[in-house]
Amino acid sequence: MPSTAKILDDLAPLLDKGGLITTADDMERYRVDWPGHRGALPLAVARPATTQQVADVVGYCHRHDVPLVPQGGHSGLVGGALPDADTPELVLSLERLASIRDIDPINFSISVDAGCVLQTVKDAAAEADCDFPLSLGAQGSCQIGGNVATNAGGLNVLRYGMMRQLVLGLEVVLPDGRLYNGMKTLHKNNAGYDLKQLFIGAEGTLGIVTGAVLKLFPRARETRSALLACPDVEAVLGLYALARRACCDLLTAFELVPRACLELALEAAPDLRDPLDAPSPVYVLMEVAASGPVDLDAMIESLFEQGMEANLLSDGVLAGSVVQAERLWRIREAMLEGQRNRGEHLRTDVALPISALSAFHARASEAIGTMSPEATIIAYGHIGDGNLHFNILPPANLTPDRCTALLHTLEERLFEIVTEFDGSISAEHGIGRFKQAAFLERLSEPEFELMHGLKHLLDPRGLLSPGRILPPSAK
Numbered sequence: 001m002p003s004t005a006k007i008l009d010d011l012a013p014l015l016d017k018g019g020l021i022t023t024a025d026d027m028e029r030y031r032v033d034w035p036g037h038r039g040a041l042p043l044a045v046a047r048p049a050t051t052q053q054v055a056d057v058v059g060y061c062h063r064h065d066v067p068l069v070p071q072g073g074h075s076g077l078v079g080g081a082l083p084d085a086d087t088p089e090l091v092l093s094l095e096r097l098a099s100i101r102d103i104d105p106i107n108f109s110i111s112v113d114a115g116c117v118l119q120t121v122k123d124a125a126a127e128a129d130c131d132f133p134l135s136l137g138a139q140g141s142c143q144i145g146g147n148v149a150t151n152a153g154g155l156n157v158l159r160y161g162m163m164r165q166l167v168l169g170l171e172v173v174l175p176d177g178r179l180y181n182g183m184k185t186l187h188k189n190n191a192g193y194d195l196k197q198l199f200i201g202a203e204g205t206l207g208i209v210t211g212a213v214l215k216l217f218p219r220a221r222e223t224r225s226a227l228l229a230c231p232d233v234e235a236v237l238g239l240y241a242l243a244r245r246a247c248c249d250l251l252t253a254f255e256l257v258p259r260a261c262l263e264l265a266l267e268a269a270p271d272l273r274d275p276l277d278a279p280s281p282v283y284v285l286m287e288v289a290a291s292g293p294v295d296l297d298a299m300i301e302s303l304f305e306q307g308m309e310a311n312l313l314s315d316g317v318l319a320g321s322v323v324q325a326e327r328l329w330r331i332r333e334a335m336l337e338g339q340r341n342r343g344e345h346l347r348t349d350v351a352l353p354i355s356a357l358s359a360f361h362a363r364a365s366e367a368i369g370t371m372s373p374e375a376t377i378i379a380y381g382h383i384g385d386g387n388l389h390f391n392i393l394p395p396a397n398l399t400p401d402r403c404t405a406l407l408h409t410l411e412e413r414l415f416e417i418v419t420e421f422d423g424s425i426s427a428e429h430g431i432g433r434f435k436q437a438a439f440l441e442r443l444s445e446p447e448f449e450l451m452h453g454l455k456h457l458l459d460p461r462g463l464l465s466p467g468r469i470l471p472p473s474a475k
C-alpha cells in the first residue's frame, strides 16, 4: 500500500471539489455512529458524487491494496461502518450520491441513488400517490444503500417484507471497481441466478451499492393506530394471531412494548403521557392501513371485543386523530432515546419462530434474572415478525469494566437460549463487528465455506469492509 500522502494525491483527481476530506476535525463525524461508538481516524473520507467516481475510487483501492469501508447514514447498530482501529481504512461515504433517478407510479417502482435518505424516498413516493413501506426509527438519517446492505426491516415487515423483498434492481460497484448494473424495474425476472440478492444484507463486504430500484405500493388512504394493554406475552401472541385474521390482512405493524419501555419513553419525553389509566405488564402498539374504502374503526373495535372476550387484553385506546396516532408512535421512538440515555446496555436483535416467543421470553427472563437479579430486562420488538429486542440495562454503580464483562456474559447466555430455540442472533441489524464471534461460533462448516468462497470470489484481496461478518483472515 502506498503512503497516505501518495494515496491522497492519487485520489484527489478522481473526485470533484469537496469529494475528499483529509483533516482530523472534518473526519470526526465519520468516526461516530448513532449509539455513540467511535472508530479510528480513517486514511481519508472519499465522498464521490457519481457512480463513476465510486468505481474510480474503488478501482484505485483494488490496484493499490487500500482497505476501504462504505458508509451510509451511520445508524447501523453493529459497528460495521466504523473505520478499523488496527488497519487504516479509507471511508467511502455515499452521502453525495443522493438523487431520485426516476419514479413510475404505474410500474409501482422508484429508482434512486444509494445515498438517498430513506425519508426522502418515502416523501418522493408519497408525492406520486405511492408508499415505500420501509419504516424505522432512523429513517430521517439512514440511507437506501445502508438499508440494502443491512437488509433493513422495521415496523412494517409483517405486511411488506424486509428490504430483500422490496428491491427490484441494484447497481453495485464490485470490489475491483467494475460495475454490476442490475437496475431492472421488473417485478418478475427468473433469468438465471438472482445476483442482486447477494449484495442485500452483505453489509458492504461484497460490493458498494450505488443505486437501487425499489418496489412501491398504493398509498394508504386510511390508517388507524391503537395501544392495547395485555396481561402477558402469551396473550400478546394470541392477540396477534387473532388480529392477523380479524384485520383482513391489513395489519401493518404489531409491536410488543413492555411496561418498562413505556416508562423509559415517559422519562425521555416528558411531554408524553401514559395513554391508559392503569399500568399493564405489556402493551401492543398496532397499526392497520388500507388504500381503499374499508371501515377500519369497526374492524379494530371488533378486535377489541374479541380480545376482551378471550381475556387477551384488558384495556386499550384507539387513536382518534392523526395527532393522537403520532403521539402513540412517539412512545416507540422515545423508548429508544430513553435506553440510549441510560448509557452502556446490552442491545440484541434476536429472531424466534413467532409461536415460540412466549416460551423463549420466559426462559430467557428467568436465566438473566438468576444471573443478575438487579439488571432490568426490556424485551420489546416487532413481535409480528418473531423479532425481539431482548435488551438489558445493567445494575447501577458498576465500574465500566465490570459492566462490559457482565453484559458480555449475559449476552452469551441469551444467545445460547436463542440457539436452543432454533432462533437467530440477528433478525435485522446484521453481524458487523459486534456480533461476529457469536455468529462464527454458530456457522456450520459448509456455511462458512460457502460464505468464505463468495467473499474470495468477489474480493480476493479482502479489501472491502475487512473484518466485518467474516474475520479479516478470510482473504
Ligand SMILES: Cc1cc2nc3c(=O)[nH]c(=O)nc-3n(C[C@H](O)[C@H](O)[C@H](O)COP(=O)(O)OP(=O)(O)OC[C@H]3O[C@@H](n4cnc5c(N)ncnc54)[C@H](O)[C@@H]3O)c2cc1C
Binding pocket: 034, 035, 069, 070, 071, 072, 073, 074, 075, 076, 077, 079, 080, 081, 094, 114, 135, 136, 137, 138, 141, 142, 143, 144, 145, 146, 147, 148, 149, 150, 151, 152, 153, 154, 155, 203, 204, 205, 207, 208, 209, 210, 336, 428, 429, 432, 465, 468
Ligand atoms: C433509532 C434506530 C432505530 C432503528 N430501527 C431499526 C429497525 O427497526 N430495523 C432495522 O433493520 N434496523 C434498524 N436500525 C438500524 C439501522 O438504521 C439500519 O441498519 C440501517 O439500514 C442502516 O443504514 P445506514 O445508512 O445508517 O447505514 P450505516 O450505518 O452507515 O452502515 C451500515 C452497514 O452498511 C454498510 N453500507 C452502508 N452504505 C452502503 C452502501 N451504499 N453499499 C454497501 N454497503 C453499505 C456499512 O459499511 C455498514 O456495514 C435502527 C437504528 C436506529 C439508530
